[in-house]
Amino acid sequence: MAMSSPEEILDPELKLYEARKNVFPKAVNGTFRRLKWVIMAITLAIYYVTPWIRWDRGPYAPDQAVLVDLANRRFYMFGIEIWPHEFYYVAGMLVMAGIGLFLVTSAVGRAWCGYSCPQTVWTDLFQHVERAIDGDRNAQFKLQDAPWGPKKIGKRLAKWSVWLFIAFWTGGAWIMYFADAPTLVVDFWTGQAAFVAYATVGVLTLTTFVFGGFMREQVCIYMCPWPRIQTAMMDEKSLTVTYKDWRGEPRGSVKKAEAQPGSFGDCIDCNQCVAVCPTGIDIREGPQIGCITCALCIDACDKVMDQVGRPRGLIDYATLEDADLEKAGKPHNPILKTLLRPRTIVYSSIWGAIGLAMLFAVGNRTRIDISANHDRNPVYVQLADGHVRNSYTVNLRNMENRPREMIIGMSAIEGGAMWSNAGSRETAGQTLVTTVSPDSIARLRLYVAAPGAGPVREEFALTVTAADDAEAKDIDEVFFERPETGE
Amino acid sequence: MSENKRVDQPTGTETVGHEWDGIEELDTPMPRWWLWTLYATIIWGIGYVILYPAIPMLNSASEGLLGWTSRGEYEQAVSARETELEPIRQALVSTDIRKLHGSPELMQQAVEGGRSAFKVHCVQCHGSGAAGSAGYPNLNDDDWLWGGDLEAIEYTLIHGIRNPDHDETRFSQMPAFGRDGILQATEIQDLVSHVRLLAGREKQSAAATRGAALFEANCAVCHASDGTGDRTQGAPNLTDAISLYGLDRASLTDTISNSRYGVMPRWGQRLDAATIRMLAAYVHSLGGGEKLPALEKVADTLSEGDGDEQS
Numbered sequence: 001m002a003m004s005s006p007e008e009i010l011d012p013e014l015k016l017y018e019a020r021k022n023v024f025p026k027a028v029n030g031t032f033r034r035l036k037w038v039i040m041a042i043t044l045a046i047y048y049v050t051p052w053i054r055w056d057r058g059p060y061a062p063d064q065a066v067l068v069d070l071a072n073r074r075f076y077m078f079g080i081e082i083w084p085h086e087f088y089y090v091a092g093m094l095v096m097a098g099i100g101l102f103l104v105t106s107a108v109g110r111a112w113c114g115y116s117c118p119q120t121v122w123t124d125l126f127q128h129v130e131r132a133i134d135g136d137r138n139a140q141f142k143l144q145d146a147p148w149g150p151k152k153i154g155k156r157l158a159k160w161s162v163w164l165f166i167a168f169w170t171g172g173a174w175i176m177y178f179a180d181a182p183t184l185v186v187d188f189w190t191g192q193a194a195f196v197a198y199a200t201v202g203v204l205t206l207t208t209f210v211f212g213g214f215m216r217e218q219v220c221i222y223m224c225p226w227p228r229i230q231t232a233m234m235d236e237k238s239l240t241v242t243y244k245d246w247r248g249e250p251r252g253s254v255k256k257a258e259a260q261p262g263s264f265g266d267c268i269d270c271n272q273c274v275a276v277c278p279t280g281i282d283i284r285e286g287p288q289i290g291c292i293t294c295a296l297c298i299d300a301c302d303k304v305m306d307q308v309g310r311p312r313g314l315i316d317y318a319t320l321e322d323a324d325l326e327k328a329g330k331p332h333n334p335i336l337k338t339l340l341r342p343r344t345i346v347y348s349s350i351w352g353a354i355g356l357a358m359l360f361a362v363g364n365r366t367r368i369d370i371s372a373n374h375d376r377n378p379v380y381v382q383l384a385d386g387h388v389r390n391s392y393t394v395n396l397r398n399m400e401n402r403p404r405e406m407i408i409g410m411s412a413i414e415g416g417a418m419w420s421n422a423g424s425r426e427t428a429g430q431t432l433v434t435t436v437s438p439d440s441i442a443r444l445r446l447y448v449a450a451p452g453a454g455p456v457r458e459e460f461a462l463t464v465t466a467a468d469d470a471e472a473k474d475i476d477e478v479f480f481e482r483p484e485t486g487e
Numbered sequence: 488m489s490e491n492k493r494v495d496q497p498t499g500t501e502t503v504g505h506e507w508d509g510i511e512e513l514d515t516p517m518p519r520w521w522l523w524t525l526y527a528t529i530i531w532g533i534g535y536v537i538l539y540p541a542i543p544m545l546n547s548a549s550e551g552l553l554g555w556t557s558r559g560e561y562e563q564a565v566s567a568r569e570t571e572l573e574p575i576r577q578a579l580v581s582t583d584i585r586k587l588h589g590s591p592e593l594m595q596q597a598v599e600g601g602r603s604a605f606k607v608h609c610v611q612c613h614g615s616g617a618a619g620s621a622g623y624p625n626l627n628d629d630d631w632l633w634g635g636d637l638e639a640i641e642y643t644l645i646h647g648i649r650n651p652d653h654d655e656t657r658f659s660q661m662p663a664f665g666r667d668g669i670l671q672a673t674e675i676q677d678l679v680s681h682v683r684l685l686a687g688r689e690k691q692s693a694a695a696t697r698g699a700a701l702f703e704a705n706c707a708v709c710h711a712s713d714g715t716g717d718r719t720q721g722a723p724n725l726t727d728a729i730s731l732y733g734l735d736r737a738s739l740t741d742t743i744s745n746s747r748y749g750v751m752p753r754w755g756q757r758l759d760a761a762t763i764r765m766l767a768a769y770v771h772s773l774g775g776g777e778k779l780p781a782l783e784k785v786a787d788t789l790s791e792g793d794g795d796e797q798s
C-alpha cells in the first residue's frame with residue numbers, strides 16, 4: 001500500500017458528517033424517459049385503483065376485489081379467499097416475488113430499481129413537481145444558493161405543499177386496502193375511522209414526503225439492502241447501463257477533435273449524462289452502487305450524439321460480456337443465448353414450479369375442515385352407569401360464503417355414541433348435524449361415551465361432511481381413553 | 488495509535504489509525520441524515536425520561552411527569568373491562584335462573600365468566616379440570632350428591648356444604664358406625680360386602696346377605712333400601728359406578744367406621760350473586776349438568792308468586 005506523503009497527513013479534513021450533495025437532475029426526453037412515464041402511470045394506477053375494484057362474493061362476504069381484512073383475519077384477492085391458516089399462499093407469493101426479482105436481476109439487471117421501485121417512482125414524481133415549480137436544473141441550483149426571500153419562501157412553500165398533498169394521497173390510498181374503501185373514505189373524513197387509519201396515513205405521509213422529497217437516492221444507497229443483494233445476483237450476462245469507455249476515451253470537445261483528428265474518443269465531455277442522473281453519479285466511472293439503471297443518461301447521451309453527428313449508444317444497455325466482445329471488435333452474443341442460460345432457466349423453473357404448485361393447491365383445497373382436540377383435563381370421566389366419557393374440542397371450519405349444514409360422524413367405537421354441548425346424552429348417536437355460519441368457525445364441545453370395559457386407548461376418527469356435497473369432507477384422527485383398571 | 492492516522496489517497500478519507508495485517512479502516516464521515524436521526528433519538532430519550540418512570544431509585548423508579556405506571560394501566564384496563572361486562576352481570580342477576588336456558592347467549596357468557604372465576608376460587612379443591620379427587624367431587628360426571636340442575640348447583644354454591652354457622656347450608660351427617668360403637672368390626676365387614684355388591688364390585692356372598700339385613704336396619708333410612716340414595720339429604724347413590732371416597736374394601740371400611748365430613752365454603756358471603764351464577768352455569772356446562780324442570784312448569788310456579796331467588 002502506498003504511504004501518503006507527510007504534507008497530506010498534516011491537513012486531514014476533519015468532518016463530523018458528510019452532507020448530502022444536492023442532486024438536481026435535468027429534464028430529458030427519449031425512449032427510456034417515455035418508458036418511465038408509461039411504467040409510472042401503470043404502477044400508480046394499480047396502486048390507486050385496485051382497492052376500488054368491486055367483486056361480488058354474495059351477501060356474506062365483502063365485495064372489495066383486493067382486501068386485507070386484518071380485523072377479521074381474511075385476505076381477499078379477486079376469486080381467492082385466504083384464511084390465516086392458509087398463510088403459506090402468501091408466503092409462497094413472497095417467495096415468488098423474491099425469485100422473480102432474482103430472475104429479473106439476472107436477466108435485465110437492476111430494472112426493478114430503475115423503473116418500478118416505489119422509491120424510484122415517487123422520487124421521479126417529486127422531481128417533476130420540483131421542475132414544474134422551481135424550473136430545471138440550473139434554476140434549481142440558483143434557487144438553492146439564493147438567500148431566503150419572499151420569492152424563495154413562496155416557491156419552497158408551493159413545492160412542499162404539492163409534495164405533502166401527493167404524500168397524503170399516497171398514505172390515504174394505502175389504508176383502502178385494509179377496509180371497505182367507500183365506507184372508509186366517508187369514515188375517514190367524518191372522523192369515525194379507527195385511530196390506526198389516521199396514524200397510518202400520518203406515518204406514510206411523513207415517510208413519503210421525507211423519502212421522496214429529501215432522502216431520495218440516499219434511501220437506495222444507504223438504507224435499502226436490495227442494491228447490495230442485486231450486486232451479488234448480477235453476472236457478466238446481466239444487462240446494465242454501460243459507458244463504452246473504449247469508444248469514448250479520451251474525452252475532448254468537438255472543437256479539440258476537429259483540431260487534432262484521431263486523438264480523441266466520441267465522448268465530448270458535455271456532462272449531460274451527469275446532469276440528468278437522478279442519483280447524481282457519473283456513469284463514466286463504471287458500474288457502481290449508486291446507479292439504479294434508469295437509463296436516462298442513455299437518452300441524454302443519444303441526443304448529444306445525434307447533435308454532433310456521431311453514432312448513438314456511447315452509453316448503452318449492454319452486458320459485461322457483450323461490452324468485452326464489442327471492445328474486441330466482435331459481434332454481441334445472440335439475445336436468446338444471453339437470456340436463456342442456466343441461471344435464468346433455474347430461476348424461472350423454480351418460479352413457475354411454485355406458481356403451478358400454488359395454483360394446483362388453490363384449485364384443490366377443500367373449504368370444509370374439522371379439527372378435533374381430545375380434552376386432557378380430565379382425560380376421561382367415569383359416568384354413573386359404568387360408561388366412560390371423553391370430551392373433544394371440535395372446530396368446524398366453513399370457508400365458503402354461505403351457511404352450510406355439516407354432518408359430523410365417528411368411526412366405530414363399540415357401544416360408543418356422541419353428543420354435543422348443544423344436545424344431551426339422551427340424544428347421543430353416531431352422527432350429529434349442525435349448521436355453521438358462512439365464512440366462520442363453529443366451536444363445539446363433543447362428548448363421546450362408551451362402555452367402561454375396553455382398551456385403555458382406542459384410536460378412532462371424527463369426520464365432517466357437507467350435507468349438500470358428499471365430496472366436501474375432512475377427517476381428524478383422535479383417541480378415546482379409559483381408566484386403567486376397574487377398581 | 489492515533490499517530491498512525493493518515494489520509495487514504497484513492498478516497499481522500501482519513502483512516503482511524505488501526506492496522507491489522509495491512510488492513511486499515513477508513514474514518515468515513517456519517518451521512519448528515521444519520522446524525523440527525525441520532526440527535527432526534529437523544530431528544531426523544533430525554534423527553535421519555537422526564538415523562539415516564541425511568542431512573543432506578545431505591546424502592547421504585549423515578550415518577551414520570553405523566554404519572555404513568557404499568558400497574559395503573561393494568562388497573563385501568565381491568566376496570567374498563569368490568570364496566571363493559573356490567574350489563575351482562577346485571578342481566579344475569581335479574582334473570583330467573585330457571586329461565587336462563589331460554590337465552591343461550593347469556594348462558595354462554597355466564598359459562599365463560601364462570602370458567603374464569605372457577606380458576607380463582609374452586610381449583611384448589613376441585614382441580615383445574617374440575618375432576619376433583621378423593622373427597623372432592625368430580626364436577627364433570629353425571630352423579631350429584633345434592634342435585635345437578637342449575638338451581639341446585641347455585642344453592643350449593645351460595646350456602647355451601649356443612650357450614651355449622653349457617654342454617655341454610657347443605658347439611659347431613661352419617662353416623663360413625665365403628666368409632667361410636669354402633670356396629671361391630673365384623674358387621675362392618677358384612678356391610679362393606681353388601682355395599683360392594685350394590686355397586687357391582689363383588690359377587691353375592693354370605694357376608695353380603697348378612698350385610699343386607701344390617702343395611703336395611705342402619706342405612707336404608709338415608710340411602711334407601713335399594714341403595715340409590717337421597718339427594719334431599721345428600722345421601723349418595725351407592726349403586727352407580729361413581730364414588731367420592733372409593734369403593735375398595737379399605738376405603739369403605741373407613742367410611743362406615745369413621746364417617747366422612749366433607750365441607751365446602753358458602754360462597755354467598757364471599758362472592759357476588761352474578762359470579763356465583765356464572766360458576767353455577769360453568770359447573771353445569773361441564774357435561775353432567777341436569778335438566779331443570781320444564782320451562783312451562785316454571786312459568787306455572789312463577790305465576791303463583793314463587794319466583795324468589797334463593798339468595
